[in-house]
Amino acid sequence: xxxxxxxxxxxxxxxxxxxxxxxxxxxxxxxxxxxxxxxxxxxxxxxxxxxxxxxxxxxxxxxxxxxxxxxxxxxxxxxxxxxxxxxxxxxxxxxxxxxxxxxxxxxxxxxxxx
Amino acid sequence: xxxxxxxxxxxxxxxxxxxxxxxxxxxxxxxxxxxxxxxxxxxxxxxxxxxxxxxxxxxxxxxxxxxxxxxxxxxxxxxxxxxxxxxxxxxxxxxxxxxxxxxxxxxxxxxxxxx
Numbered sequence: 178x179x180x181x182x183x184x185x186x187x188x189x190x191x192x193x194x195x196x197x198x199x200x201x202x203x204x205x206x207x208x209x210x211x212x213x214x215x216x217x218x219x220x221x222x223x224x225x226x227x228x229x230x231x232x233x234x235x236x237x238x239x240x241x242x243x244x245x246x247x248x249x250x251x252x253x254x255x256x257x258x259x260x261x262x263x264x265x266x267x268x269x270x271x272x273x274x275x276x277x278x279x280x281x282x283x284x285x286x287x288x289x290x291x
Numbered sequence: 292x293x294x295x296x297x298x299x300x301x302x303x304x305x306x307x308x309x310x311x312x313x314x315x316x317x318x319x320x321x322x323x324x325x326x327x328x329x330x331x332x333x334x335x336x337x338x339x340x341x342x343x344x345x346x347x348x349x350x351x352x353x354x355x356x357x358x359x360x361x362x363x364x365x366x367x368x369x370x371x372x373x374x375x376x377x378x379x380x381x382x383x384x385x386x387x388x389x390x391x392x393x394x395x396x397x398x399x400x401x402x403x404x405x406x
Contacts, residue, residue, distance in 0.1 A: 181334075208392065217299065219398035220335070220380070227392060235393055267334050274392035275384070277323050277342070282334030 179203050183268050183283035190258045190290050198253040198286050200268030206281070208274040209251040210235070211243065213264040214285075220267065226251055227274045258290045294318070295381060297397035304371055305405050312366040312400045314381035320359040321383040326366050329378045329399065338379075339366075371404045378402070 184199045202209065210225035212235075222235030226245040240262060242254040251270075255262060266286045271278040296315045304310050314324070322343050327335035341348045341357045341364065348355045354367040368375050378399040384392070 210394075212396075217398060220382075220396040222393055222395075225392060233392075269334075275323075277340065279325065279337035279340065280327075280335075280382075280394075282336070284332070284334045 181268055181270055181281050181283040183266075183286050185286060186284070187287045188289070190255075190288065192258060192260060192290060194258050196255050196258060196288075198255075198266055198268075198288070200251045200253065200283060201249050202251075202268075202270040202281070203249065204270060204272070204281065205248060206270035206272050207248075208271045208278075208280075209245065210269050210280070211241070211251070211253045212267045212269065213237065213262075214267060215264050223253065223266075225274075260290045262288065263290045264288060295383065295395055295397035297379075297381060297400045299398055299400070301401040301403060303403045303405060306372060308371055310368040310371045310375070310402055310404070312379050312402065314364040314366065314397055316362050316364075316383060320362065323384065324355075324357055324364050325382045326355055326364075327380040327382065327396075329380060335380055335396075368402075371402075373404045373406050376403045 181202045207228050211223040212220040214220050221237050223241050224243040226232045232243050245251050269280040269282045271280045294317045325340045326338045329335040339355045341355045352369045356365045378401045380399040382396045
């Protein structure tokens, strides 16, 4: 019963490098989302998806791309990493998009951009 | 725009006392409000959901209230234990705009229960 799995757990990048953060869920959830968490800022929504092939922007989408080719996977891509993207990234999923459903979170990817 | 405010200062209480955390929101009343617990180095874990037509919801030692007039939710932990020490987050869904589902989280309140 894995739930939401994020890889890697830690990563250090140099400015300008690209990277994909992986997220997979095994609960057949429709809704998946990516957040970043910074001190004093709380969780901020980057992108979300309500099903395979359907994605939309959240509050802070610039510098990030997503795609959802399967129900299970929702990778987050950083095309050209910048120091401002140093953060902890969380992936979450829920059965449906509405807030009468709890969100299940992974344990995060801690990303440092030098 | 929709905003959630939680007390950013840490709350320290003695073991056995009741901890009360506050979540205030602006601009409108959501249909649902959720509370999560987050431990250091871990992702948030869902605790409770309360609907706008529910004044109060309980789960074991946890109690959540929802006052749509005050635009406020209170989260209570009774008979608190050191194991309850964590950061607690509230979350809600902004006014529905056709085809969008963007949730907002508060910054969280760090609770420390002293033995």
